[in-house]
Amino acid sequence: MQQGTAPCAEDNGRDSKPIAVAAYMRVSTAEQRGKYGIPAQADAIEAFLGKRPTWRLVGSWVDPGESGSTDSRPGLDELLVEISAGRADTVVVHSLDRLGRTEAAIWRCIWQIQDAGAEIDCCNQVLGEPGLDKWLTIDRLAQTVEADYQRIVARTQAGRQLKAVDGGWPGGPAPYGYRIRGKGAFGSILEVDPAEAAVVRLLADLVIEGDRTVTGIAEELNRRGILTRSGKRWTATNLHRRLKSAAFLGEAVFRRSDQQWGGHCTRLDGSGRPLHGDSVAIPLPPILPADQTRAVRQALAEFARPRRIPVGEYPLTGRIHGPCGRPYVGCFRSGDGVRTYRCSGWQAAVSCGCVFLRAEHVEELVTRHVNALLASMPPHNRPMLSVSSEAQTRLIQHAERLGSLKRLVAQCAEELDGFRRQDPHSRVVAAALRQLEADKRALERVLVHAQDWLAELEARVGRDARLTAVLGAAAPDSQVLPPSEQRRLIEQLNVRVDITDPEFRYREGTKCLTIQWHEHTGAPVPPEPTDRLWARIDELLRSRYRPHHFRSPLDLRAALTGMLHRLRTGILWRDLPERFGDFRKVRLRQRTWLADGVWEEIVEILGEEGEGTPVLSHGTAPELSIRSGPVTDAQPAVSFGARVVNPVRIS
Ligand SMILES: [Zn+2]
Structure with a gap:
């Protein structure tokens, strides 16, 4: 086993042919200025590249790093896409702590870069050539980064604790008041x-x-x-x-x-x-x-407050737009437990007044749209299939890495055994034993991180497999996917829902009993009475009611026509046209007839001549337009092909 032979970066073999270099920088708000500011990192990388004539900078990617272990790194994500496309061979960072603040975060970052197809290099730390030495060097440096970070955290936290115990203010903004x-x-x-x-x-x-x-x-x-x-x-x-x-x-x-x-x-x-x-x-x-x-x-x-539901349970959050143009967000109505989407403008200084949508209803329409859209595409053109095969490739790559790590550990153990059989009093043997034991411990540490990462990649592939199964089917049914997966699919297809009827308003209150009766029995709203049928209805009414029922100035035939008109058009009682009579009186008759079972008989009589129409109920939703695919306006565009051009982020 070779020791201490880390080659000098200047004379390594990769210098002979041109190398496309991507610079990756990360900076936290606390580090904006000084040695970790972006200009300082860029200068160091430039100087580093100056010594390597065949290295060519293809671009720089920057992430604001609130914390080194955070998962959200748009800059890195974009960079990985570039590497996968073959546009960068090596990623150069100022120092290893730019990749993360913990060992696990640093390793994951390096493995993601390597699996996309690039190597990693540091300006101020020689990592050596790929292989055992690089493993060990990175492990040593990563340990130092994490230890430094923990020290900083402990120092700040200890100081704040001391102040708080002392009755002082430990920092942060003062409470209100x-x-x-x-x-x-x-x-x-x-x-x-x-x-x-x-x-x-x-x-x-x-x-x-x-x-x-x-x-x-x-x-x-x-x-x-x-x-x-x-x-x-x-x-x-x-x-x-x-x-x-x-x-x-x-x-x-x-x-x-x-x-x-x-x-x-x-x-x-x-x-x-x-x-x-x-x-x-x-x-x-x-x-x-x-x-x-x-x-x-x-x-x-x-005070009761509506329960907040994670965004994943509302796959259409950010995808629906009301008349005011703002996006709709998922909203759980704690009063009656109804899932809704409502316009993000309703809480604005002047509420935009956009109507809410029932989540079940709009989600079902979108699912139908998505299913039809997928079915219309040849399977190889359907989105996400390529994404999932990529995750599969990453998993295989990392499994191979894990295998080689295990082999290295086994090799180390074997060499240790060999030395242990030799003269225990020899200084050379003792030194070699110490070194090998240290190497083995280091490799085992890396192995633990690698196993964690493998488990995470496996979980991702598992999620993707479900998606692949749905997308590969002849008649895809996205309904079976969990909301978070539906959301990914909806984003990939760039589905957009617009409310096309800006005047739409829900009817107030609960459904009236007549509408409930029609919905319950499934009886359609019959056509208007002909003279012949009206004569029969008049006869029916006179057989059931005392004379005072007919003494009101209300024209009962007009009133009946009005009742049918309301049921067919879904208008409010107060919007009933005057030709049908005073809506309050018409409404009263409607209730009486229903309660006495007369309404049922009237509907039966009227049903003898002509087809009825379905009742228009209070639950009726506004008209929606559902579109998908690349759009030309300011919306982020997503291609249907292999690669996401501009992934949509909704936070
Ligand atoms: Zn609105």
Whole structure:
């Protein structure tokens, strides 16, 4: 086993033919300036390439990195597509920590790059040629990166903990109603902010009054010209956040396990306890008197808030557009448990007034559209099939890598055995043993990361397999896919739903009993009475009702025609044309006839002459237009072919 022979990057064999190089950079907000800023990284990469005449820079890809382990890296994703297309042979980064802050994140990033078809190089760290040495070098460097990162985290967290225990303010924005005194200094504490405290008192009054919803209270604050701390209008969302915070009631809890602190989650260990220190309650100078605080607590417990459903359960979120042009989002109506889509503009300062859609209804229409569209395509042209075969390829590649890693570990173990049989007092043997043991441990560490990654790739392929089965069928039925997969398919096909009837309005209230009766019995709305049939109906009515039923100025034949008109057209009672009579009186007769069973007989008589029409019920939805495929307007375009040109991201 060769040791310490990492070749110098300058004279390696790859220099002989031109190499297409892609620069990858990542920067977090805290690192914007200084040695990790984008210009500094770019300069270092340029200098690195300057020493390699045959290396040609084809482009730079940048990700803003909130945290090195985050999964969302649009820059890297784009770069991987470029590599797969054969446009880059090597990815150069400033240093390994640009790929991730943990060992696992760094390895995954490297393997993704390698499996797409490129090698990885670092400006300030020699990684060596592919093979055992590179494995070991990366493992050593990755360990250092993770250790450094953990040290930084521990240092910041320990400092914040100490401040919090001391009754000081551990950092982050002050809770609403308070401001920080001595900002930045170690002894910084919170004090009441008079202007915000006045709003807190008003909020307490509004909450205790109890006759408003969260949205209603937000509207009241807006009506009084009160803005949020950042100068925005109040919404149910930002107000709810304020009300939920314990600080509102005079107590801030640092490292609350169920809540965020200044936009960051408290990291929890396996048992759900905060990872970096215990929760600490920081007493705040009270804004409200104790009895009012109790009353607010009680009133807040009364507020029910619609349950938020993850976006995956609403495959059409962002795909539906109402008359106002804004996208619709999935929304669970907690009152009656109905899944709906509603326009994102309904919460705007001036609500756009777009109608909501029942999720079941629109999803069924889209599924039918998607199925028909897929069936019309030859199977090899259907989207996602290529995507899934790509995932399969990645899995096989990584399984091979795992195999070679295992072989290396076995080889190491074998060599160890060999040395152990030799003279244990020899210094050379002892040194070799130490080195081999260290190598074996390093490889085993990498092996663990590789196994985790394999499990994840397998899960992906499993998901894709379901999709492949559906898409490969002669008559594809996307209905069987889980919502998240339907969503991927809908995005690939670039399905777009538009509400084409801007005037559409749902009818108020619950369905009237007559409509319910028609829906229940399936009886169509009969044609209008002819003279002959009207004579029979008149006879029927006179046999059932006393004379006063006929003494009203209401023309009963016109009224009956009006009732049928309403059932056929779905108009509201109050919109009933005057020629049928006063709608209140017509409505009263309609109810009486139905309740007495006379309506059934009338429908039967009228049904003798001519076909009926189905009743138009309250549940009727607005007219929708469903389109798919590349579109020419500002929408992101997606090709049907092998590769996604511009994947749609909806956050
Ligand atoms: Zn709207």
